[in-house]
Amino acid sequence: MWLGIDPGKHGAFVVVDADYQVVLESAVPMIGKDYDDGQMLILLHTAKALGVSLCTIERTQAMPKQGATSGWAIGQGFGLWRMGLRAAGLPYQIVSPSKWKGTFGINGDNQKNQAIILAKRLVPTLTMRPTPRSRVDSADHAEAALLAIYGMRQHG
Numbered sequence: 001m002w003l004g005i006d007p008g009k010h011g012a013f014v015v016v017d018a019d020y021q022v023v024l025e026s027a028v029p030m031i032g033k034d035y036d037d038g039q040m041l042i043l044l045h046t047a048k049a050l051g052v053s054l055c056t057i058e059r060t061q062a063m064p065k066q067g068a069t070s071g072w073a074i075g076q077g078f079g080l081w082r083m084g085l086r087a088a089g090l091p092y093q094i095v096s097p098s099k100w101k102g103t104f105g106i107n108g109d110n111q112k113n114q115a116i117i118l119a120k121r122l123v124p125t126l127t128m129r130p131t132p133r134s135r136v137d138s139a140d141h142a143e144a145a146l147l148a149i150y151g152m153r154q155h156g
Contacts, residue, residue, distance in 0.1 A: 002156065003047050003055040003090070004147030007077045009035070010130070012144035013043055015052055018156065020123050020149065023050055025141065027130040028077065037080050044088035055085055055092040056151035058100070058143070093151065100150045112139035119145045 001023055003015050008028065015024040024046065029039030047055070060078040085092045101107065106114045119126055119142035126145050128137040 001047075001050055001052045002148040002152040003052045004144040004149070004151065005055060005057040005081055006140045006144040006147065007057060007060055007081045008140065009033075009077060010138075010140050011077070012130070012138065012141040013047075014123075014126065014141060014144040014148050015047055015050060016123060016145060016148045016152070018152070022123060022125040022127075022145070025127060025145075027138075027141075035077055035080050037084070040080060041084045041087060044084045044090060048088045048090050052090060054151045054155050055090050056100070056147040056154075057081055057085070057092055057094055058147060059094050059096045093155075095147070095150065100147060103150060103153075104146060112142075115139050115142040115146060118142070122146070122149060 001015055001017050003013070006012050009030065011028040013024070013026045013028065014022060017023055026043055029036035029043065101111065104118055106118065116128065116137050116139055119128065123145045126141060128141040130138050130141070
């Protein structure tokens, strides 16, 4: 099994098996506006218990027009996931968005929509909804699933 993590505050955590079936899917755990590091660690230990062999996590970076607070939040989430992966004993790789998206042919405009369409095709059991009340598909869930598949294809 393989795990993909889109580490942003609106990101997602998806475990897929060799048949591209979702085994575990979650929005990034939050308490208000803060990362819920305890729940993050529980998810990672659960992934380990399920037999995840590799996690692929997207490298994050602040964008030029983002403020210091936004840049801090992006780095904080990425760091918490990395520390949690080590604490849970899960091997992981870090991949840039351009690298993994390029292998799937995701480029140009509307990359979020491209990811949703591709994830729906490859992983039909993916709910892509951050909460049961959500009405719109989450590109973050789609990207986390695609990150898991990227890891599977690279190292499976």
